[in-house]
Amino acid sequence: MTRKVPLANYLFTRLRQLGVGAVHGVPGDYTLRALDYLQPAGLRWIGSCNELNAGYAADGYARVKGISALFTTYGVGELSAINAVMGSYAEFSPVVHIVGTAPRNAYTSRAMVHHSLGDGNLRIFADMYAKVTAAQANLIDVKTAPETIDQTLEQCMVQSRPVYIELPSDMVAAQVPEVRLSVPLNVSPPKNTDEAEDHVVSAVLSRIYASKKPYILVDGLVAPDGIVDEVSEFARITGFPTFALTFGGGIIRGDLENFHGVHAGKFGTLDFTSYTDTADLALLFGPLLSDTNTLGWSTVPKKEITISLRRTAIELGPSSHNLHIKSFMQKLITRLDSSRLSARKPTPSLSSPRDLIKNLPEIDPSAAIDQDTFYLRISSFFRAGDIVICANGTPLVGGRDFVLPVGARLINSSIFLSVGHMLPAAQGIALVQCELAESGHTPGRTIFFEGDGSFQASAQELSTIIRYRLDVTIFIINNEGYAYERHIHGMDEEYNDVAPWRYLEAPSFFGAPTNGSYKIELHDVKTWGELDKVIKNAGFQDGKGLKMVNVRMGRDDVSTNFKAALQLAGRQLMADAK
Amino acid sequence: MTRKVPLANYLFTRLRQLGVGAVHGVPGDYTLRALDYLQPAGLRWIGSCNELNAGYAADGYARVKGISALFTTYGVGELSAINAVMGSYAEFSPVVHIVGTAPRNAYTSRAMVHHSLGDGNLRIFADMYAKVTAAQANLIDVKTAPETIDQTLEQCMVQSRPVYIELPSDMVAAQVPEVRLSVPLNVSPPKNTDEAEDHVVSAVLSRIYASKKPYILVDGLVAPDGIVDEVSEFARITGFPTFALTFGGGIIRGDLENFHGVHAGKFGTLDFTSYTDTADLALLFGPLLSDTNTLGWSTVPKKEITISLRRTAIELGPSSHNLHIKSFMQKLITRLDSSRLSARKPTPSLSSPRDLIKNLPEIDPSAAIDQDTFYLRISSFFRAGDIVICANGTPLVGGRDFVLPVGARLINSSIFLSVGHMLPAAQGIALVQCELAESGHTPGRTIFFEGDGSFQASAQELSTIIRYRLDVTIFIINNEGYAYERHIHGMDEEYNDVAPWRYLEAPSFFGAPTNGSYKIELHDVKTWGELDKVIKNAGFQDGKGLKMVNVRMGRDDVSTNFKAALQLAGRQLMADAK
Known part of the structure; x- marks a missing residue:
């Protein structure tokens, strides 16, 4: 006989398996029943004072832990939190937003239930969330719910962005097979083919070896992209002058002599533009090039000298290669021959906040x-x-x-x-x-x-x-x-x-x-x-x-x-x- | 020569004309310039601690004053407030939500500006608001802006629901003709034709005269519908047993002997169901029949005995008549011949919180x-x-x-x-x-x-x-x-x-x-x-x-x-x- 578990237990167990230790939120009548399943799954409940703040708290938790969960009631609850979830989406913070919704029959009967707009359209909230989350799931079908949960959580991890899961109050205790829980979720990035990876590694290395005046520019998406150590190591072994954008301020090891702090153009406490403006290569890691982060784009290197490296794409000027960054970086570091770096010498003209x-x-x-x-x-x-x-x-x-x-x-x-x-x-x-x-x-x-x-x-x-x-x-x-x-x-x-x-x-x-x-x-x-x-x-x-x-x-x-x-x-x- | 005024001045003057005395919000860089135009237009700035709260404050102000204004920055600001504005929409509270947006060229260039999702799509916020506001305006064209403002504000008043106005930061000081400001906005409800109104008044009166066991049930939309005095007067002259739903608790004059307080079915402190369950007529004013407001719809009168009266429609059982309520109520009261009320006597079996x-x-x-x-x-x-x-x-x-x-x-x-x-x-x-x-x-x-x-x-x-x-x-x-x-x-x-x-x-x-x-x-x-x-x-x-x-x-x-x-x-x- 197939062993079964309540759906809420399934969901929370999956979260626990991914490393979630606590769920943030505010209780609402449609979430109360599910809350009882948190503790048995090994999760702690953290009651915030309001849902927007719960969303921000989950965002913070996710930035450090690599995943988090937010649990609100539908309608008023989720809409109070939407600004926080949008922020997580914009800045690649992997938050699982679980929404305790009205029972399924309220959706079909278009009932005028509380916490809604009163027009019978209860889908309006999920429609909004579809625009600000990487994947969505509505657990209305007991047969597909476990698989749907798994796929949605995998997207959260693989894209490092929020996902949205609706848990109707009448589905909380629905019995689902336990068997999938013994198979870990597949949250590893897609594997690059050796051929494609080798090709781009070689192209990047050629540019690096040829450069007379290179620099490394590090931004904050290096963290969700999972290459913090690799980027620091790359900076160390190249010895290239290394700067951060504001968002990337804490990525590079602070003891690297060639890390000069944040590059804020003419508006920084230190002005590095005499170097960066005349550089012939900029290696840009984890960029999120907003106006504020780049001082009105003044610190964005010119396209023709830039190699941009993100989660799923390496761009050399106009050409873009869809590769996952982690194994790419590891190969780049392994293959790098530091004796071929023409520019490997200290740059005494560049100061740093340490100085x-x-x-x-x-x-x-x-x-x-x-x-x-x-x-x-x-x-x-x-x-x-x-x-x-x-x-x-x-x-x-x-x-x-x-x-x-x-x-x-x-x-x-x-x-x-x-x-x-x-x-x-x-x-x-x-x-x-x-x-x-x-x-x-x-x-x-x-x-x-x-x-x-x-x-x-x-x-x-x-x-x-x-x-x-x-x-x-x-x-x-x-x-x-x-x-x-x-x-x-x-x-x-x-x-x-x-x-x-x-x-x-x-x-x-x-x-x-x-x-x-x-x-x-x-x-x-x-x-x-x-x-x-x-x-x-x-x-x-x-x-x-x-x-x-x-x-x-x-x-x-x-x-x-x-x-x-x-x-x-x-x-x-x-x-x-x- | 046509006298001109800055666009922000035009907008704020219109708000002042409608009775707005103060604008709630949180400043943001794209709203700062416009804020300078508040005081000259006779408006006071009320700085809330966050935008969601500013939205709730504007909602409260509107419920009492009949109109209010909320001013936030776009993106983060407006999305923090969306839950409050949705509430205003659900409960017919006329809030003018002004959003200070990025300059127009940020929209066409799809720039990665702060407070956005970073995907170049700055319209996403307005798209969400289109679902939860009665009318929307984007003041990108100096030629049409004054007329657009007027139409949008009129819809706010006529529908008694929130509206959404985008004011790009580079349009704040755009010069527009002052001339329209001397013509008051048309916020009066559409006029009913005498024939249609007479017909329905007669039909309602016939039902009233024929009733042996009527009651009046008052809900909270009577307030935004603008017929608080008329409904109290109607209750007074008919002498019919009168109850309120929770949301309508404060509408009827507290000194009316035939007002028995809130009808909460079997769950009320007083139980009126032995009367209401056997009544032959229910006059239902300003209904917003949510589950919570009606104790799971248990206090909603049966359709066949109900005459429902709302802002723009009178419903007698299955037939609905599109009439504006205000003049209808005035005619109903004028024409009512209290000598023909078979049920006009005290109902000693009904108690009240006064007792x-x-x-x-x-x-x-x-x-x-x-x-x-x-x-x-x-x-x-x-x-x-x-x-x-x-x-x-x-x-x-x-x-x-x-x-x-x-x-x-x-x-x-x-x-x-x-x-x-x-x-x-x-x-x-x-x-x-x-x-x-x-x-x-x-x-x-x-x-x-x-x-x-x-x-x-x-x-x-x-x-x-x-x-x-x-x-x-x-x-x-x-x-x-x-x-x-x-x-x-x-x-x-x-x-x-x-x-x-x-x-x-x-x-x-x-x-x-x-x-x-x-x-x-x-x-x-x-x-x-x-x-x-x-x-x-x-x-x-x-x-x-x-x-x-x-x-x-x-x-x-x-x-x-x-x-x-x-x-x-x-x-x-x-x-x-x-």
Whole structure:
């Protein structure tokens, strides 16, 4: 006799097999029954305060763990979360969005059920999601459901993008054969043929050997493309001058002498354009070339000198080759003969944030903290294992100057840049760190830089961090409003202000325990001396519990070089209609 | 020479003409320039903490003011807000959603601009909005833009549903002729022909005169349909037993002897089914017949005895007549000959919440506050002019027992029931009250009942209430979780818990001034005596500033009669797949 399991159990077991440890969401009547199947499948439930935030949290979890799950009710729940899932789609974050839908007969009877528009069309939500997910499944048929689940989850992993699974409330306990569960899902990338791979490896190597002035440009999709180590290794063995785009800031090992930090064109703290503008080869890894990520495309190398390497395609100028990147990179590294590199020598004209940090003047303990050097100076705080998260706004820009130690990682957003994204994402990431610790690994810290404006957008997820006793260190960059936007337009306009919250009261308001069972540490700093004292304290450095530092900076302060970029954006904004 | 004005000025002037006093939103780079045109057009900017909440706030404002405006950036901003706008669409709330989009050339060049999916398709957002708004406009052509704006705003008012207007950042200052602004928009409903109207009035009157056992059933769309006074008057002159559905709870004047409160079938605090089940006529005004609003459709009268009256259609059983309701109702009332009403006599068998209140036992000051009588007892606190808002969950259900004085109003949700909707909505409503006061009217109070679970979803908008110094009285129904859902499924499951916030610390955390410029009053109550002392205090009754009462109730406490409905929903949820 065929052994059977409830459909929800099947789905959750598959998620567990893929490495999901926890499911984020908000309960709704059509999800309640399924929630009972989480724990038996080895999954933990993380209740967020709202669905949008749950979506952001799942996104953060996925960026680090390589997969995550979001579970919402249909209609109101999934539509509250759609912006987060779109962001995951835009930035290749593999989130499985499970939607607990009304029972199947509500769809056929076109009933006026709650959480819908009342017009009988309950498919409208799934229609929207079809545009922002890599694959969709509606588990209405018990016979096909297991296979459908498997295919959908495989697409999530293979494409590294969100997928959408509808679980009708009357299908939760439907019995399905257990047998497929013993066969692992096939999430390995398609295999390249030797012939095609050899051909392109040779072509790329020829270009590399011929180059007199090459550089490597690394962007953030290297992480979902699964070639972080390969790209660092390639940078190491070539010794080519290596830069990152903003989104790719944390990919390359921070100890590589030829890694010069983030290339932000004329608007960066360091300006590398005299080198890049005259280069004859740019090896571009994991590109996501949005305007913000490339400073208005000013840092995108010219097509004719570019070899672009992404998940499923290698492009040499106009010719594109459909190859999976992982085995390609491994072969490229193996075959590379470093003696044939004409350009393998240090490039003393190129500086790096490491040099900037070395040359910083001694701090004046009584001086105000400024954006220009904060991100450089705080770099000494980072350690191996840390995941450093930069929210949108000034931290995203400032974080370009971070110098990360080997084994630390940077998380930021490249194109979607949704306000409020990163606090819930930090919760998701802290949960991954917690799971790592529980599985015996040495946990790193979760260190989060967030502006006051974006903190306000999703502040309640601090309570989720507290509720689940996660370890997060938060630096609130408090400049009384949307500083980034002030410089684009409306420097003194009220619309760029935010309410004057008392940020350090957050843990108490959000229910932090007072019995010592969870460590809370709060600091208010406005001078270098105050900041220095905090970050040099061993109790603070341990990263345990919730640590919040309210870093007060000047209202209009943004990094000097970046100010010009914001002013340019402002001028473009004022360009009149033709 | 034709006088011209900037396009943004044109749009905002039109909004002002329609009665909009304030625009809710979150600034984004593509909206900044347009924001400069708000104040000159006489509009106030209200900066919400995130776009979803801004959408909910605009929804609340529109429900009371009859129109409102939401202004977000495109992509991330509008998609964060889409769930709120869908709710407005489902429940006929006229919100003008203006979206500040990228300059027009970004659309034609398919640029990889920030806040988009990165695939060059920037139309995806508008495509989604086309499904959830009554009309859409994209202001890309300076020649047609004014007329397009006018038509779109007219549709918002005429259909009482959200509309969607894209304002490209490079069109903000485009010069358009001012001349149309001197012609008011045509927002009056289409005029019925006398012949058609007379015919249906006669038919309805015949049914009324012939009825031996009629009743009136009032639902919440009576408000957007603009016939609140007419329906109350109709109820008064017929003297027919009158009930409301949950969504229509605050429509009928509370002093009408023949108004018996909310009809919730077998699950109501009062059970009117022995009357309604044997009636021969049901006059159903403003119906929005969702499962929740009608207790699983159990309170929907049988089609053959129903006359249904909505904005644009009168239905007598199977025959439907396209007539606008306003002039129809006025004619119906004028023509009604009350001497011909066979059923015009009091119906002593029918009780009402008024009677329940009269017969409540004296409070035991030391007894715990319970859901069964809280909503009855708190009714004595309400006054003319109050707008009483019930969030989803236990307040929505409990609020069925409210007895509202004449001139008070109830706001709740009927079908969309999004968690977190009502706190931002209360902010929007308090703003309308504030505008009424500024224009010389005696302001009513804004009184808001909210469960702890939904408070957490959108709590930061309390800071918006404080930031703009609005007057709101909030009763937090604190029962440590999603009580409503506990009774459906998972009574003791962790997924129905929420984090134990210290709710009364909210004003301080959210930046309330301490200099006395804005009154804050905080109370923690768990017994009838404590509650009584608070609500009988004149300083509390004034409704000024922010007043918060943390009302602690039993974790599992829901109203006795409604418990059966939740249990039934739970059993339905457990129905297995066939």
